[in-house]
Amino acid sequence: MVLGSRATGIGVGGFILGGGYSFLSNEHGLTIDTVRAFEVVLPDGTITTATNTSNSDLFWALKGGYNNFGIVTEFTMDTFPIGQVWGGSVMLPMTDFDAMKNATVQLWQNVTDPKADIMIGFTAAENQTQIEVDLFYNGPSPPAGLFDGFMNISDAAQNMSTMNVRSYLSLVQSSDTNATAGLRGYFDTVSITDISPAFFDATLNETTFWYQKLASEVPDLLVHYDVEPFLRDVYSHAAADSSAWPPRRDQGFTPMLIYYGWSSPDNDELISRVLQQSTTHLTDVALGEGQDIASTPLYNNYALYSNPTERMYGDNLVRLRQIRGRYDSGHIMDLAGGWKF
Ligand SMILES: Cc1cc2nc3c(=O)[nH]c(=O)nc-3n(C[C@H](O)[C@H](O)[C@H](O)COP(=O)(O)OP(=O)(O)OC[C@H]3O[C@@H](n4cnc5c(N)ncnc54)[C@H](O)[C@@H]3O)c2cc1C
The missing domain is CATH 3.40.462.20 (Vanillyl-alcohol Oxidase; Chain A, domain 3)
Structure with missing residues (x-):
């Protein structure tokens, strides 16, 4: 099985592209940690694949970056044995x-x-x-x-x-x-x-x-x-x-x-x-209580729209904006909703 969400009715795309906490996350990490490849339709219509070695900037950015770089049409993921x-x-x-x-x-x-x-x-x-x-x-x-x-x-x-x-x-x-x-x-x-x-x-x-x-x-x-x-x-x-x-x-x-x-x-x-x-x-x-959470990242899949993107992506925003410039200089993906860089 793959690392899915803990309830039914949730879409695949947003859950994975935001991070993904599963019942198996303590064992295997976030769902994005288990993605091997994304097939993506880029804003210019090109279909490409992002992995750790091919379009690695896009691979990194999609792991948390939702629809800002295109539409993901296929996820290749690690699978794990599961019994009772x-x-x-x-x-x-x-x-x-x-x-x-x-x-x-x-x-x-x-x-x-x-x-x-x-x-x-x-x-x-x-x-x-x-x-x-x-x-x-x-x-x-x-x-x-x-x-x-x-x-x-x-x-x-x-x-x-x-x-x-x-x-x-x-x-x-x-x-x-x-x-x-x-x-x-x-x-x-x-x-x-x-x-x-x-x-x-x-x-x-x-x-x-x-x-x-x-x-x-x-x-x-x-x-x-x-x-x-x-x-x-x-x-x-x-x-x-x-x-x-x-x-x-x-x-x-x-x-x-x-x-x-x-x-x-x-x-x-x-x-x-x-x-x-x-x-x-x-x-x-x-x-x-002394919890050092002033700059602890918020989980983007749970955060209300009014939260600034800095509270989720921190210092990674600079790099995300650069990558977005490379893949979507025309800001086509602004036509889709959600967190924007
Ligand atoms: C009942 C319930 C239980 C939940 N349980 C969990 C849980 O156990 N763990 C957890 O981590 N989260 C959980 N969530 C939160 C969930 O991860 C988010 O709501 C998530 O955004 C849902 O994904 P979606 O594709 O259904 O959402 P959508 O609202 O359809 O999409 C969210 C964003 O992702 C973008 N997107 C979606 N698909 C693609 C794609 N293929 N390519 C590019 N961009 C895309 C959309 O454009 C949008 O910006 C839960 C939510 C609910 C309502």
């Missing part, structure tokens, strides 16, 4: 918050097994807040004790029993992405380097605070914040300067996914402002 895996996705009530927080922080601080991965999210919608727990182990059973903090949450036993041995496809399909169907939506993100109990509390607080503040004026509001505790060496699977994103691989940061869904275009601007306020607040909380 273990895990699933469950929703827990807020009464399990403290136990789940302790389990997450304990795992973040102590577990270095690259076959393990988790995502923990809070979703507020329809006047209730729930905890989403996604656990993954690349093998039919996790080592004894690895996920005990989660599995032993006493009143969650029935829910957690759905974590089991299954195919990888069935595991990815277990995450309910239909909840967002038909809604308008914005993502935003904060890149963090630590998951402390206090940061966890702040994340939950953002979820409930904004939901309670906005629900009466924003029809069909859904507010979701999650932490994705990847191993600190998740970026070490490729060379330091092997891709346009992330612009630095020496810091073990992990992206938060913040997602707001709603139904009326009248609320677009309000939600955009709220997201900017909320990410600023969480950034301040992390900085206040």
Whole structure:
């Protein structure tokens, strides 16, 4: 198999060309780290191939650079054997918050097994807040004790029993992405380097605070914040300067996914402002804890459109602009949306 996303319904192009975090990233890196070649239709209509040795500037730039250099029509990627895996996705009530927080922080601080991965999210919608727990182990059973903090949450036993041995496809399909169907939506993100109990509390607080503040004026509001505790060496699977994103691989940061869904275009601007306020607040909380994240790259596939490209590409922007000049001097690709250099 190739390193795909952790939920169904996501396109191949943007996921790979932005970076790509998979359940297997702790073991094998970002999805862009596993691309061998891109076939690209350049803005002048030429079809070309970019690899590490042929059009290597384009190869580097496409790894994070989306549609700025043309349209990718074929991806050649590393494949990895996969057998039965273990895990699933469950929703827990807020009464399990403290136990789940302790389990997450304990795992973040102590577990270095690259076959393990988790995502923990809070979703507020329809006047209730729930905890989403996604656990993954690349093998039919996790080592004894690895996920005990989660599995032993006493009143969650029935829910957690759905974590089991299954195919990888069935595991990815277990995450309910239909909840967002038909809604308008914005993502935003904060890149963090630590998951402390206090940061966890702040994340939950953002979820409930904004939901309670906005629900009466924003029809069909859904507010979701999650932490994705990847191993600190998740970026070490490729060379330091092997891709346009992330612009630095020496810091073990992990992206938060913040997602707001709603139904009326009248609320677009309000939600955009709220997201900017909320990410600023969480950034301040992390900085206040001593996390050195002022220039930590944001994940472009999660970041709201209002973020400056410098916050994603850092010093790589200069090189990206030069490469863009070589392949698209007429700025044809400005006709396509997304991050522009
Ligand atoms: C439910 C859900 C779950 C997600 N889970 C994950 C996850 O597990 N890991 C993760 O890393 N991200 C995840 N994401 C984020 C996801 O990576 C981004 O939304 C990504 O941009 C989706 O790619 P797309 O092709 O569907 O998007 P699009 O919006 O179609 O494209 C995004 C950008 O890429 C460009 N693009 C697309 N295809 C090509 C191409 N062939 N050539 C050139 N440019 C192209 C587009 O022009 C656009 O600028 C998730 C998103 C959702 C909604």
